[in-house]
Amino acid sequence: MSATAPMQIGLVTLNVRQVDTVSDYYRHLLGLEVIDRDGSTLRLGVGKTPLLELRGNTDFAQRNPRSAGLFHTAFLMPSRTDLAAWLRYVAKERIGVGGASDHLVSEAFYLNDPEGNGIEVYGDRPRADWPNDNGLIQMASDPLDIDGLLNFDATSTWSGAPADLIVGHMHLQVGDLPTAEPFYSGVLGTDITCHYPGATFYGAGGYHHQLATNIWSSRGAGPIDPKTTGLVGFELILDTNAQRDAIASRADNTTNTLTDPWGLALTLSTKEA
Numbered sequence: 001m002s003a004t005a006p007m008q009i010g011l012v013t014l015n016v017r018q019v020d021t022v023s024d025y026y027r028h029l030l031g032l033e034v035i036d037r038d039g040s041t042l043r044l045g046v047g048k049t050p051l052l053e054l055r056g057n058t059d060f061a062q063r064n065p066r067s068a069g070l071f072h073t074a075f076l077m078p079s080r081t082d083l084a085a086w087l088r089y090v091a092k093e094r095i096g097v098g099g100a101s102d103h104l105v106s107e108a109f110y111l112n113d114p115e116g117n118g119i120e121v122y123g124d125r126p127r128a129d130w131p132n133d134n135g136l137i138q139m140a141s142d143p144l145d146i147d148g149l150l151n152f153d154a155t156s157t158w159s160g161a162p163a164d165l166i167v168g169h170m171h172l173q174v175g176d177l178p179t180a181e182p183f184y185s186g187v188l189g190t191d192i193t194c195h196y197p198g199a200t201f202y203g204a205g206g207y208h209h210q211l212a213t214n215i216w217s218s219r220g221a222g223p224i225d226p227k228t229t230g231l232v233g234f235e236l237i238l239d240t241n242a243q244r245d246a247i248a249s250r251a252d253n254t255t256n257t258l259t260d261p262w263g264l265a266l267t268l269s270t271k272e273a
Helices: 019-030 080-093 146-150 179-188 241-250
Strands: 007-016 032-040 041-046 049-056 071-078 099-102 107-114 116-123 166-173 191-196 200-205 211-214 230-238 256-260 265-270
Touching: 007 019, 007 080, 007 166, 007 265, 019 032, 019 041, 019 049, 019 080, 019 116, 019 179, 071 230, 080 107, 080 146, 116 166, 166 230, 179 191, 179 200, 179 211, 179 241, 230 241
Parallel strands: 007 049, 071 116, 166 211, 230 265
Antiparallel strands: 007 230, 032 041, 041 049, 071 166, 099 107, 107 116, 191 200, 200 211, 256 265
């Protein structure tokens, strides 16, 4: 559903200190390929589609994990078969995984890249199976049946990033939810799909969430220091120019780049010519 929703996540941009080390990690973990490189900035993706831009500078200070910014970039596998094949590959390669959860709407694994940037790798369950209560999608963090996933379609093998791998959602750390919600729901025009203790989830087109904000370790955080490592911003791909213009109007912004309350840059693009 994320791939057909009227709002999708496009290119995600990170500041990093060791660009080659971080690049090698994503290439090993997900099979992303280097699409282009300009000095210490490179883009990784699938085919000709860039998903991740790494801006390298050894002078960047290491981000405080309690600051606003990235909680995780969530890479969405096209199918449960792909997720299962990836999991068997990760086990064979002995790539460290920090956690796993059954979110009712999805099956997810959590990792950190070499500079501490959070990563989720997940697969969605069929929409008909998503629990719903009075219009709000119900999500949880239950134990994941890892053995069941490992044994699913066991003849499938991992041969690098699937052609339809995308960034399914961005989960952010913010200073407070009452400030985040008017921007991520009101300005961007998303629906609040779920309230979770300390977190709010935002979706468009019926998807469980393209965006999420939490205060689990960042309550009271101020603006992001642009000279630190971590998330710089990300692209929102909209179906139409009218959607883009409506967001820009609500933001009282005449450009295609918005800034969230903590300084993240959101670039608006569309599928229309």
